[in-house]
Amino acid sequence: MEVITGKYISRRTALRGLGATVALPFLDAMIPAGSLWAKTRAGALTDRTRFVAIEMVHGAAGSNELGASKFLWAPEAVGRDFDLSPSSLSPLDPWRDYLTIISNTDVQNAEAQSAREIGGDHFRSSAVFLTQQHPKQTEGSDVRVGVSMDQIYAERYGQDTPIPSLQLCIENVDQAGGCAYGYACVYTDTISWKSETEPLPMIRDPRVAFDQLFGAGGTAEARAQRRRTDRSILDWITQEVAELKDELGMADRRRMDQYLDNIREIERRIQMIEAHNTSGEPRELPTAPAGVPDAFEEHVKLMFDLQVLAFQTDMTRVFSFKMGRDGSGRVYPDSGVDSAFHPASHHGGQEKRVLDFAKINRYHVSMLPYFLEKLASIDEGGQSLLDKSMIMYGSPMGDSNLHNHKRCPLFVVGGANGQLPGNVHIKAPDGTPMANVLLTLMHKLGMDDITEFGDATGDFSFTAD
Numbered sequence: 001m002e003v004i005t006g007k008y009i010s011r012r013t014a015l016r017g018l019g020a021t022v023a024l025p026f027l028d029a030m031i032p033a034g035s036l037w038a039k040t041r042a043g044a045l046t047d048r049t050r051f052v053a054i055e056m057v058h059g060a061a062g063s064n065e066l067g068a069s070k071f072l073w074a075p076e077a078v079g080r081d082f083d084l085s086p087s088s089l090s091p092l093d094p095w096r097d098y099l100t101i102i103s104n105t106d107v108q109n110a111e112a113q114s115a116r117e118i119g120g121d122h123f124r125s126s127a128v129f130l131t132q133q134h135p136k137q138t139e140g141s142d143v144r145v146g147v148s149m150d151q152i153y154a155e156r157y158g159q160d161t162p163i164p165s166l167q168l169c170i171e172n173v174d175q176a177g178g179c180a181y182g183y184a185c186v187y188t189d190t191i192s193w194k195s196e197t198e199p200l201p202m203i204r205d206p207r208v209a210f211d212q213l214f215g216a217g218g219t220a221e222a223r224a225q226r227r228r229t230d231r232s233i234l235d236w237i238t239q240e241v242a243e244l245k246d247e248l249g250m251a252d253r254r255r256m257d258q259y260l261d262n263i264r265e266i267e268r269r270i271q272m273i274e275a276h277n278t279s280g281e282p283r284e285l286p287t288a289p290a291g292v293p294d295a296f297e298e299h300v301k302l303m304f305d306l307q308v309l310a311f312q313t314d315m316t317r318v319f320s321f322k323m324g325r326d327g328s329g330r331v332y333p334d335s336g337v338d339s340a341f342h343p344a345s346h347h348g349g350q351e352k353r354v355l356d357f358a359k360i361n362r363y364h365v366s367m368l369p370y371f372l373e374k375l376a377s378i379d380e381g382g383q384s385l386l387d388k389s390m391i392m393y394g395s396p397m398g399d400s401n402l403h404n405h406k407r408c409p410l411f412v413v414g415g416a417n418g419q420l421p422g423n424v425h426i427k428a429p430d431g432t433p434m435a436n437v438l439l440t441l442m443h444k445l446g447m448d449d450i451t452e453f454g455d456a457t458g459d460f461s462f463t464a465d
Helices: 041-046 065-069 090-098 125-129 149-157 206-213 220-228 233-246 250-277 296-312 341-345 351-365 368-376 434-444
Strands: 014-017 020-023 050-055 099-106 166-169 178-180 193-195 318-322 389-394 410-413 424-433
Touching: 014 233, 020 233, 050 125, 050 149, 065 351, 090 099, 090 351, 090 368, 090 410, 099 434, 149 318, 149 434, 166 206, 166 296, 206 250, 206 296, 233 250, 250 296, 296 318, 296 368, 341 351, 368 389, 389 434, 410 434, 424 434
Parallel strands: 050 318, 050 389, 099 424, 166 318
Antiparallel strands: 014 020, 099 410, 389 410
């Protein structure tokens, strides 16, 4: 435990026990006496904007001509006086002060560029989302696309965190080789690319993500042995916690207690899921790892909780989160629709089916407020984590029925350290590349020197007309 008695605690202090490393949340004790927060190293580290890129695949009902006329995604009014009630974004209305909607942008590099690429949109789109580059058509290992936005940020500002970035997903992504239409499965398996030829694997199992964040055992065997003891990782650092709390003030002790309670609760939930999934009871997802909940909402919330803990401890500042898979046959009964996702997305332009797909879109968006509330509840130097976060949610596809990439859904939530206006809907001029928006968001993340990204033609104005 790296505590210097009589001085301040380093932002990088960690409590270490057998097979466990638990980083600390922000504490008042991390500010040297008499120092201004912003001028401390802890302040410089912690005030860097946290970035989350969320892909919900296969477009939205509001990108269809009928859906657009009914404002099923983008609201009718541009500017600040917009109504979200007809839209799949309605669950975000309580958070509109943090919400920036960008509508009417295109992802041209996800379109087929030759006759042999026609039909391959499902197996091309996800690779384009954060790279805005056109993937090389191949079923071999010679894949090529571009460096993704999250990895550009991680390379620039994630190297001083224990984990530069983490990649999470909900759907199955353990395919290999070729998928269809001449594309390697990796193009649809990930949205994060460290280099043009280096896709990053995504973690589906919350247990794996938890163990990465808390260094729970150096090897798979050590982790398995620790779990067989049926003890919490916190049980291995009891003495270290007690010693640290002796040096903290009352406010910091309360923060520590709440933080440790959150870790224990998340670990308990994972343990309960694993116990149920290995009990021999029938599963809805029989091939999924034991740590993966069968229920979509439970899985998503658990992944969001892990992201909050990671941001709170500054273990990482960068997440990519792939919440679906284009061809998924998953049913979301809580959406009010009993059709499977992919068949529902091919609605044929029929009004009832378009409206049903919009309900599924709304259900997916409704997962976000849980995450936003958690971030908003954590104070860090006088601001909430939500004020310090940029959460981008979108899809590289527009009208899923036609497999086109126009009027693609996109919004951003979070204060981004004062870089985003909030409570605004900005409609881009026809033909605007989504890459323009991502390029400008990179500038708002502090990477002003980047002038080219994908097929961007210039900066994007976040000022409402």
